Amino acid sequence: MCLGPYNKNPVAEQRNASYRSSMNPVEIEEAVTGLAEEPFDRAEFPFQFLAAFGNKKTTISRLRKGNTNQSDIAGGVLQRSNIHIATCDSGTVGQTLTALRDSPKTGTNKAKFILATDGEEFQAEDLISGETVACDFADFPNHFGFFLPLAGITTVQQIRESSFDIRATSRLNRLYVTLLQDNPEWASPERRTDMNHFMARLIFCFFAEDTDIFHAGYQFTETVERMSSGAHEITHEVIGELFRAMNTKHADRTAQGIKTWAGGFPYVNGNLFGGDHALKKRSGSAEMEVPRFSKIARSYLIHIGNLDWTKINPDIFGSMIQAVADDEERGALGMHYTSVPNILKVLNPLLLDDLRSHLEEAGDNARKLLNLRNRMAKIRVFDPACGSGNFLVIAYKEMREIEAEINQRRGEPDRKTEMPLTNFRGIEYRSFPAEVARLALIIAEYQCDVLYRGQKEALAEFLPLDSENWITSGNALRLDWLSICPPTGTGVKVRGDDLFETPLDQSEIDFENAGGETYLCGNPPYLGSLNRNTEQQEDMDRVFGSISKNYKDLDYVAAWFLKAAQFGLATKADAAFVATKSICQGEQVEMLWGPLFKMGFSIKFAHRPFHWANLASNKAGVTCVIVGISNDGPETALLYDEGALLECRNIGPYLIPMSNVIVRKSSQAIHSLSKMDYGNKPTDGGNLILRKDEKDRLIAECPDAAKFVRGYMGSQEFIRSTARYCIWVEDDCLEEADHIPELHRRFNAVRKLRSASVGSQANANASTPHRFVFAPHRSGIAIIIPRVSSERRPYLPVGFVDDSTIVSDGAAVIYEAEVPLFSILASRMHQQWVATVCSRMRMDYRYSNxxxxxxFPLPKLTEQNKTDLTRCAENILLAREAHFPATIADLYDPEAMPEDLRRAHEENDEVLERIYIGRRFRNDTERLEKLFELYTKMTGKKAAA
Known part of the structure; x- marks a missing residue:
């Protein structure tokens, strides 16, 4: 994404295009900045402002014509349920904002924001929270995060306070894209790493000059601007000389011929400005090459350098810079932020809560405080999928805050930290994010030193950077984690391939950490079995191949859990990862948790499924769980669910308070109820299945074919009441059916397809092309159970069909079904069991017989039980019938479910639940506890303690 040079007007350009309904934060920031830079147009400003936040061109047009503008203020524009804007005469902004607040139209149209400006002053208010913005007009882009809800982006406070990071990212993105356009050879795979290295150096320089790391009078941006003034074509030479100076010790600068105008810059070292080995091989030079700058690229550089880089937030910035350097991710700039609250859902119960608890317990006891500080100095935090370092940075900053409080209580506020950055280790697959992770940690360390010790002390010890490489670039599933984060009391040699690599004879890190603790954390890649490439599938084979034969369908993230457990067997270490909820559902539970439990691990804490969203206005995200594991057997396990905390003796693999029992699929039912089959499977290439128009045409042309046509129903046909049909021919009617030309043609097509198939089932049925390859269909009434249905529905959508309907393999079916079975299948008890033990397809239940x-655990039913359940089933069916022709989808919409149908289900739940415990269950957790208890008894499984 690149909106072009700064001398173009992105808002004006967008005004001439079709507006999208959603924009990401970086795009919004660029549009808002462009609006602030163009001449103020009092009449046009409200429409320009709304356009900058993603309103479509048609929406703006209707407002401009007055069709949807509800404002009662002169010069005002009111967009219902959004914002009331008014431009005004100079010096009247305050009065105008008051008028907007008091306007009856503001209230009746449910405006969330009011905004007033005269082109010099800018004021706005969030009417829901009461927060306000008051600034010069030119500065209002600095507050664009305040208005992100206008674009449908729900933000947390940390996002709204990170406007600088988004603005800096958008400008770095423009520079990055322009440099690649000006230097196409740098866009090649061979040179892209060089480009990424160069961007990391720039980021450091921008930060260093605004935080006094560079001495007064030696500012990077000002020097580049001055030395290349009127000669943009030498910009790369100026930057190259500055980089060379920063990599040369002061004593050697004269001999190295460093220019006098660069000689005052400090020696940075740490290989940040040193030579790249690949470049040395190409050019024989030990200097890092710099791309050439066009006039536009130079202007971008100067503009970026003039931002206030003291505001950088390494918590978020690393992820955004990572996106700048990734072609696939650049189109989603601003969507890669992992919020601090979400990261703390991992880190707090993993280690931070315990540290804070000991701090509170220590009070002002100097000895206890010292013991805690010594303990923290030996704690290692290891993220084996660290990306740009978000988890490590947050862990470091939170631990520095605790350490600073210890020092304050001990009367040592200026004491240097005893927690080395090398205690915060990571592995990242791609080299550039690995570099950014180390850079983010360096920045976080400096910021913490300034905050807790003062800028003088921070500056005195910041440079030169050390050369230790503690963020490793490589495939975490193929690296030995114990060689990167070794058992306590041992040393390690790390050889990196990234910007911060060091010669082998300098790469040994003194890592004597006897008695220390290690905590593994992070947000590894998820990737279901169908979405992995060859390398990733080989990764799974390497990790699980010697442990289990049953792992092929596991999500990719499961490999991190197993590697963490193997790591924890060698050295004391707890681990917690963000993961897909799939690893705690369905068949994946046995595949992953079976081996982990056998290795002696248990679940220390867990967050039940929640939405791990990003910044995108379309709320793109995934439903996740967080699971912490330990082989130390905690006395109390902590289970978090929608903000509530439950302390329990044990958390089972389905993330409920229960034993470690695992539900395994069974070909035989553990109860005495009727058998459930999958529906009838055609494997026909579509030749035995008919749309309604095909059915009508067949019967019109061949009336004798009507007797061979039946209804055909799967999940969607049942739920949506859509019509499909199939050709169904019994063996004793084949000769008659085969004389019908259209049926004969279709049978031949099926025979040909099955004969050519590589599937054994299809091959075996090639000689009977008139029949489905799997056909359990029997005459009589049957119950249909969709195999895929939305989790939003409060009950599973089940129903009855007669023998004129063939149930497809898109559904499960019980033939010759007794009515009480409908009551059981339609209950909250059964829905919760399926939601827990069956797999998911995205957010939908995937039913498995x-x-x-x-x-399914069920007490033995008496005849009276069956009578009561039959009555409940009939009441549900009658309530459905009362709303004909409403579809199942209509009836079970959670926001529109008819009250009589809801009451019928409530009565059904009460009758069934009394069979279990003599009363209604209090909640779903209690339902599941009883179901797993009963499952354990019915299967004879021994519950884990």
Whole structure:
């Protein structure tokens, strides 16, 4: 994404295009900045402002014409449920904002924001929170995060306070894209790493000059601007000389011929400005090459350098810089931020809560405080999928805050930290994010030193940077984690391939950490089995191959859990990762948690499924869990669910308070109820299946074919009441059917397809092309159970069909079904069991007869029980019938479910639940506890303590 040079007007350009309904924060910031830079147009400003936040061109047009503008203020524009804007005469902004607040139209149209400006002053208010903005007009882009809800972006406070990071990222992105356009050879795979290295150096320089790391009078941006004034074509030479100076000790600068105008810059070292080995091989030079700058690229550089880089937030900035350097991610700039609250959901129960608890317990006891500080100095935090370092940076900053409080209580406020950055280790697959992770940690260390010790002390010890490489670039699933974060009391040699690499004879890190603790954390890649490439599948084979034969369908993230457990067997270490909820559902539970439990690990804490969203206005994200594991057997396990905390003796693999019992699929039901099959499977290439128009045409042309046509129903046909049909021919009617030309043609097509198939089932049925390859269909009434249905529905959508309908393999089916079975299948008890033990397809339930039905725990039913359940089933069916022709999708919409149908289900739940415990269950957790208890008894499984 690049909106072009700064002398172009992005807002004006967007005004001539079709507006999108959503924009990401970086795009919004660019548009807002462009609006602030162009001449103020009092009449146009409200429409320009709304356009900058992603309103479509048609929306703006209707407001401009007055069709949807509800404002009662002169010069005002009011967008319902959004914002009331007014431009005004000079010096009247305050009065105008008051008028907007008091306007009856503001209230009746439910405006969330009010905004007033005269082109010199800018004021706004969030009417929901009461927060306000008051600034010069030119400065209002600095507050663009305040207005992100206008674009449908729900923000947390940390995001709204990180406007600088988003602005800096958008400008770095423009520079990055322009440099690649001006230096196409740098865009090649061979040179892209060089480009990324160069950007890391720039980021450091921008930060260093605004935080006094560079001495007064030697400012990077000012020097580049002055030395290349009127000669943009030598910009690369100026930057190259500055980089050379920063990599040369002061005593050697005369001999190295460093220019006098660069000689005052400090020696940075740390290989940040040293030579790249690949470049040495190409050019024989030990100097880092710099791309050439066009006039536009130079102007971008100067503009970026003039931002206030003291505001950089390494918590978020690393992720955004990573996106700048990634072609696939650049189109989603601003969507890669992992919020601090979400990261703390991992770090707090993993280690920070314990540290804070000991700090509180220590009070002002100097000895206890010292012991805690000594303990913290030996704690290692290891993220084996660290990306640009978010988790490590947050862990470091939170621990520095605790350490600073210790020092304050001990009367040593200026004491140097005893927690080395090398205690915060990581592995990242790509080299550039690995470099950014180390850079983010360096910046975080400096900022913490300034905050807790003062700028003088921070500056005195910041440079030169050390050369230790503690963020490793490589495939975490193929690296030996114990060689990167070794058992306590041992040393390690790390050889990196990134910007911060060091010669082998300098790479040994003194890592004597006897008695220390190690905590593994992070947010590894998820990737279901169908989305992995060859390398990733080989990774799974390497990790699980010697442990289990049953792992192929596991999500990729599961490999990090197993590697963490193997790591924890060698040295004391707890681990917690963000993961897909799939690893705690369905068949994946047995694949992952079976081996982990056998290795002696248990779940120390967990967050039940929640939405791990990003910054995108379309709320793109995934439903995740957080699971912390330990082989230390905590006395109390902590279970978090929608903000609530439950302390329990044990958290089971389904993330509920229960034993470590695992539900395994079974070909035989553990209860005595009717058998459930999958529906009828055609494997026909579409030749035995008919749309309604095809069915009508067939019967019109061949009336004799009507007797061979039946309804055909799967999940969607049942839920949406859509019509499909199939050709169904019994063996004793084949000769008659085969004489119908259209059926004969279709049978031949099926025979040809099955004969050519590599599937054994299809091959075996090639000689009977008139029949489905799997056909359990029987006459009589049957219950249909969709195999895929939305989790939003409060109950599973089940129903009855007669024998004129063939149930497809898109659904499960019980033939010759007794009515009480409908009551059981339609209950909250069964829905919760399926939601827990069956797999998911995205956010939908994926019903399994072997996992959902055959394993369902149910007390033995008396005849009276069956009578009561029959009555409940009939009431549900009558309530459905009363709302004909509403579809199942209509009836079970959670926001529109008819009240009589809801009451019928409530009565059904009460009757069934009384069979279990003599009363209604209090909540779903209690339902599941009883179901797993009963499952354990019915299967004879021994519950883990």
């Amino acid at each position: 072997t996992l959902g039905w055959n394993t």
